[in-house]
Amino acid sequence: xxxxxxxxxxxxxxxxxxxxxxxxxxxxxxxxxxxxxxxxxxxxxxxxxxxxxxxxxxxxxxxxxxxxxxxxxxxxxxxxxxxxxxxxxxxxxxxxxxxxxxxxxxxxxxxxxxxxxxxxxxxxxxxxxxxxxxxxxxxxxxxxxxxxxxxxxxxxxxxxxxxxxxxxxxxxxxxxxxxxxxxxxxxxxxxxxxxxxxxxxxxxxxxxxxxxxxxxxxxxxxxxxxxxxxxxxxxxxxxxxxxxxxxxxxxxxxxxxxxxxxxxxxxxxxxxxxxxxxxxxxxxxxxxxxxxxxxxxxxxxxxxxxxxx
Amino acid sequence: xxxxxxxxxxxxxxxxxxxxxxxxxxxxxxxxxxxxxxxxxxxxxxxxxxxxxxxxxxxxxxxxxxxxxxxxxxxxxxxxxxxxxxxxxxxxxxxxxxxxxxxxxxxxxxxxxxxxxxxxxxxxxxxxxxxxxxxxxxxxxxxxxxxxxxxxxxxxxxxxxxxxxxxxxxxxxxxxxxxxxxxxxxxxxxxxxxxxxxxxxxxxxxxxxxxxxxxxxxxxxxxxxxxxxxxxxxxxxxxxxxxxxxxxxxxxxxxxxxxxxxxxxxxxxxxxxxxxxxxxxxxxxxxxxxxxxxxxxxxxxxxxxxxxxxxxxxxxxxxxxxxxxxxxxxxxxxxxxxxxxxxxxxxxxxxxxxxxxxxxxxxxxxxxxxxxxxxxxxxxxxxxxxxxxxxxxxxxxxxxxxxxxxxxxxxxxxxxxxxxxxxxxxxxxxxxxx
Numbered sequence: 243x244x245x246x247x248x249x250x251x252x253x254x255x256x257x258x259x260x261x262x263x264x265x266x267x268x269x270x271x272x273x274x275x276x277x278x279x280x281x282x283x284x285x286x287x288x289x290x291x292x293x294x295x296x297x298x299x300x301x302x303x304x305x306x307x308x309x310x311x312x313x314x315x316x317x318x319x320x321x322x323x324x325x326x327x328x329x330x331x332x333x334x335x336x337x338x339x340x341x342x343x344x345x346x347x348x349x350x351x352x353x354x355x356x357x358x359x360x361x362x363x364x365x366x367x368x369x370x371x372x373x374x375x376x377x378x379x380x381x382x383x384x385x386x387x388x389x390x391x392x393x394x395x396x397x398x399x400x401x402x403x404x405x406x407x408x409x410x411x412x413x414x415x416x417x418x419x420x421x422x423x424x425x426x427x428x429x430x431x432x433x434x435x436x437x438x439x440x441x442x443x444x445x446x447x448x449x450x451x452x453x454x455x456x457x458x459x460x461x462x463x464x465x466x467x468x469x470x471x472x473x474x475x476x477x478x479x480x481x482x483x484x485x486x487x488x489x490x491x492x493x494x495x496x497x498x499x500x501x502x503x504x505x506x507x508x509x510x511x512x513x514x515x516x517x518x519x520x521x522x523x524x525x526x527x528x529x530x531x532x533x534x535x536x537x538x539x540x541x542x543x544x545x546x547x548x549x550x551x
Numbered sequence: 552x553x554x555x556x557x558x559x560x561x562x563x564x565x566x567x568x569x570x571x572x573x574x575x576x577x578x579x580x581x582x583x584x585x586x587x588x589x590x591x592x593x594x595x596x597x598x599x600x601x602x603x604x605x606x607x608x609x610x611x612x613x614x615x616x617x618x619x620x621x622x623x624x625x626x627x628x629x630x631x632x633x634x635x636x637x638x639x640x641x642x643x644x645x646x647x648x649x650x651x652x653x654x655x656x657x658x659x660x661x662x663x664x665x666x667x668x669x670x671x672x673x674x675x676x677x678x679x680x681x682x683x684x685x686x687x688x689x690x691x692x693x694x695x696x697x698x699x700x701x702x703x704x705x706x707x708x709x710x711x712x713x714x715x716x717x718x719x720x721x722x723x724x725x726x727x728x729x730x731x732x733x734x735x736x737x738x739x740x741x742x743x744x745x746x747x748x749x750x751x752x753x754x755x756x757x758x759x760x761x762x763x764x765x766x767x768x769x770x771x772x773x774x775x776x777x778x779x780x781x782x783x784x785x786x787x788x789x790x791x792x793x794x795x796x797x798x799x800x801x802x803x804x805x806x807x808x809x810x811x812x813x814x815x816x817x818x819x820x821x822x823x824x825x826x827x828x829x830x831x832x833x834x835x836x837x838x839x840x841x842x843x844x845x846x847x848x849x850x851x852x853x854x855x856x857x858x859x860x861x862x863x864x865x866x867x868x869x870x871x872x873x874x875x876x877x878x879x880x881x882x883x884x885x886x887x888x889x890x891x892x893x894x895x896x897x898x899x900x901x902x903x904x905x906x907x908x909x910x911x912x913x914x915x916x917x918x919x920x921x922x923x924x925x926x927x928x929x930x931x932x933x934x935x936x937x938x939x940x941x942x943x944x945x946x947x948x949x950x951x952x953x954x955x956x957x958x959x960x961x962x963x964x965x966x967x968x969x970x971x972x973x974x975x976x977x978x979x980x981x982x983x984x985x
Contacts, residue, residue: 282557
């Protein structure tokens with residue numbers, strides 16, 4: 243009788259659901275206890291409400307942010323016949339309707355730019371902003387299964403919803419080029435301000451999205467209020483009409499809307515018009531205040547998301 | 552002590568209804584905010600007044616590096632809350648946890664899977680959600696696909712997957728996590744038997760691989776096979792912690808209300824009749840110690856004490872063993888103790904049956920006891936589910952399971968002799984086959 247010695251078997255080798263492994267191979271023994279770090283990598287404690295955002299942690303999870311954005315982008319136009327064309331159809335058709343009703347029939351002025359171009363340049367940031375706010379506002383609720391099962395910085399969820407909207411914005415931008423050629427509008431150095439206003443739009447959308455998404459976890463009223471709020475916001479923003487359309491006495495009111503400076507900023511960058519620096523400054527300051535407040539509220543409510551969602 | 556996880560006085564309080572009544576409406580908050588100042592005047596505060604429960608109360612324990620710790624307890628004992636605190640999903644109300652290693656928690660398989668995405672895309676997404684780096688996922692990608700056995704469908708959206716394929720893929724991703732501390736909830740409860748086997752196999756490979764594992768399960772056999780130490784949670788507090796056998800035995804006796812020892816001191820309630828009456832039943836080991844949990848390699852004694860009240864009857868004690876699936880594993884009769892054909896005198900008797908080690912399968916066994924006269928046939932009493940005990944098969948390699956770590960079916964698990972003849976000459980075999 244001759245017993246052949248057992249060959250070492252790979253851990254992952256599974257035969258008919260039976261896994262085998264060498265029961266006491268030295269390389270499979272536990273890590274040397276002395277390699278444990280002197281200080282804990284993570285300490286879990288009830289957090290203080292004044293905790294600010296942990297940039298280091300967000301950075302550590304940047305790949306997840308990338309994957310969440312990538313998922314939203316991948317999934318958005320799956321099983322649609324027109325696909326990403328929807329990113330163009332939305333603002334384009336709205337532009338056509340606005341041109342007919344406001345440009346032609348109501349005779350709304352458009353600051354020496356053909357009305358269709360004027361409307362489209364306003365609809366670019368507006369469509370991005372309204373979609374980003376709606377999606378991020380509902381993002382936490384629709385990711386309840388993630389929130390109750392895995393840990394990662396919760397800010398990533400609404401942030402990804404805003405981030406994925408940027409791609410749609412880029413697609414929608416491709417239409418403005420033929421429009422500008424058609425209406426013979428040329429660009430100059432003002433175009434350099436475009437990235438700045440896009441950044442500002444993103445930050446504003448993120449702030450509003452963060453705040454509403456956190457609120458939505460606790461108060462589902464947000465889900466109903468959101469479309470309504472977005473609709474009202476459209477009418478108090480200079481998308482359909484220029485800010486100058488308002489009587490001078492009341493104009494400061496529309497400047498209190500952070501979207502005013504931003505939307506006018508898009509037009510100034512694209513159409514060589516003078517920037518309204520005061521309006522842009524107001525938008526910037528309001529956006530910074532809003533983002534600070536939104537982050538603070540979010541961090542404060544974040545602790546209980548998993549318990550109440 | 553080289554603790555890799557240190558849990559210190561962790562408590563978690565819930566407001567009652569919080570987990571059920573998911574959200575309050577804005578209106579309620581507005582009205583209560585308006586009323587709050589008045590309530591404060593009266594010294595009342597709605598938050599303080601609403602009833603609360605402690606899901607966890609002053610829980611402290613440590614896990615050393617490389618250890619596999621099991622957590623057991625009734626439903627609602629706080630197991631899931633504890634895991635959620637340790638995986639940072641929910642915050643403790645008070646207390647502190649220190650983690651000296653990278654943690655991955657697996658509270659569910661397939662968290663974040665998106666039905667519209669393909670298998671390949673979901674591997675990357677799920678991997679990222681579980682905390683893997685992109686480069687790490689890319690490196691293990693082929694291994695994951697092979698483990699899940701879904702090569703042909705890797706570019707198909709997972710919504711077209713069968714549920715089996717879905718679960719296999721989800722587990723494959725999770726199985727390739729390489730954290731220093733792995734937290735696993737009842738994942739074994741999902742999937743078919745085949746999948747559960749695979750999970751258990753992979754889990755113990757992880758544990759043997761030197762990683763620290765925290766494992767919650769209702770599957771006592773799995774716990775006893777995988778864990779070196781067990782914590783029993785009850786009503787949010789650590790009721791008991793220690794070696795597997797001790798804690799599981801304690802838990803089972805409290806859950807099933809069945810123990811290694813039972814007695815009937817009261818004549819009125821004792822099973823029996825005018826001829827014979829059952830007094831006690833006891834499960835014990837070689838050291839004569841009463842046990843609820845026994846190692847599969849140990850022999851087990853069932854000791855029966857009874858009282859004969861009327862002389863002249865032939866009385867045969869018999870024991871009936873049922874496993875957790877309700878299958879009768881075997882029945883034992885006393886036919887060789889010398890009382891087989893002998894009439895009993897009045898008095899007290901103690902009969903012990905010895906079941907050899909390396910014979911029973913792992914799991915819970917319930918013992919029913921009876922005393923019968925065969926000619927004429929008469930059952931004097933039959934006490935069903937009188938005592939129970941758990942047989943555990945730890946992975947030390949010298950039981951019948953050898954080096955196999957998964958689930959082994961069958962109602963018994965004996966060690967038998969094996970002989971292997973060897974010859975380099977293949978024709979010898981062929982001639983025998985013919």
